[in-house]
Amino acid sequence: MKTGRHCPVGGKEKINVNRKAWKTTVYGSPGAVIRSNMIGGKYMNETKSGHEIKKDARTAILLVASSTTRDGAKKILENCVDAFKNAYPNSVVRYAIASELVRQVMAKEGNIVSSPVGALAKLIDEGFTKMIVQPLYITPGDGLHVLYSTVSTFNEFSGKHVSFGIDGILIGKPLLMNTEDYWSAADAITAYFGMPAENEATVLVSPIDEGGADPSLCQLQLMMDEKTGGRIVIGTSCGYPGADWVLQRLKHINARKVTLAPLTLIPGKHTDYELDGSGPDSWKNKLEAAGYTVSVSSKILGESPQIAALFIQSVADTGKSHGFL
Incomplete structure (x- = not known):
């Protein structure tokens, strides 16, 4: 030889x-x-x-969420994991939390959850060579870019010629990325929240800074307009379109009754204050001050089977493109 x-x-x-x-x-x-x-x-x-x-020949799927410390958040994530396990019974499915603050608070409560870096390192240590990271994010904002950078760094060690000896780590799409994703998301959101009746509207509020991805919300609004005639309205607490724009839209469509809901997979505690807080800047108080009858929906996108199906499909598309599934 x-x-x-x-x-x-x-x-x-x-x-x-x-x-x-x-x-x-x-x-x-x-x-x-x-x-x-x-x-x-x-x-x-x-x-x-x-x-x-x-080495483990199975593909490992890592779900990554920003998450929150509010009651019920862990259950929502665990339900997402269960949905992915049912969809991919031959794969190993785990989750990680991107927010360091949330991880620290959870650790003080005795609940240790890995960061994306820690979770990927653990999978490699356990012998997995094929991994798919699926961000549970709505828009392609800063969170996605940070996660992409993490995955890219790990992939520097992929291949048979290096110390890790992994085949590679793939990363799936957020809910909104390509044009067809917006159409699919618009269908899923409409199916989950339902079509508002005449003189009514549903206002979905993003409670977080989308990290430069505000245009994604605007594009989603355009798609929703074609699906619902403008009766599902998109707003954000930290950018554009803000509350003033939403009020103009509600006036334009002659709405009288408004249902508020968070446009996030797992709402944080601050979401309650922003949507339904007692202060004058809460969305509910602003809309009521403008003469609308306002209620707050108990529905959470992270519990929507239609939204879960889109993330599951993202993993399928990503994994099959490289022979990982």
């Missing part, structure tokens, strides 16, 4: 082994050459010492 030349790498010797047979570059010392190959459907590293490092 042709072994090529030896050169020191990180204190070890780099050995090029018959690439046609093994299609890999391996690292080790002259006394213990490590080789990678597919054995019995699972990746397995073999050493001359007889030790074996088994």
Whole structure:
């Protein structure tokens, strides 16, 4: 067997082994050459010492949410995990929380939840080589860019030639990304909240800063207009379109009765204050001051089977594009 030349790498010797047979570059010392190959459907590293490092051939799916410390948030995430487990029974499904503040509060309550970095590292340590990260985000804002950067960094270590030995980590889409996603989201939202009656409107309020993704809300509004005749209205507490624009829209469509609901998968405690708080700046008080009869819906998008189906499809599209599912 042709072994090529030896050169020191990180204190070890780099050995090029018959690439046609093994299609890999391996690292080790002259006394213990490590080789990678597919054995019995699972990746397995073999050493001359007889030790074996088994790799898990299943695909791991990691759901990532910003989440919140409010009551019921954990249950919503666990229900999402269950939905993905039912959709992908041959995969391992877990979740991580992106918000450091939320993780710290949960830790003080005795509930330790991994960050995306920690969760991915744990999956790699457990021997998974194929991973799909699915953000449970609505818009492609800052949160998605941070997560994408994390996944890209891990992928620097992918391939048989490096220390991690993973095939790679894929990342799915948020709810809103491509044109067809907006149409699908508009259908799902309308199906979940229902079509408002004449002289009524549903106002969906994003309670968070979308991190530069405000135009996504505007595009969603255009799609909703075609689906509902403008009776489902999109607003945000931290950007555009704000409350003043929403009031103009409600006047334009001659609405008299308004139902408020959060445009987020898992509403935080601050969402209650912004939508239904006692202060004059709450959405409910602003709309009532303008003469509308206002109620607040108990529906949460994170509990919508229609929305869950779109995220599940995102994983399917992402995984099949690279042979991970």
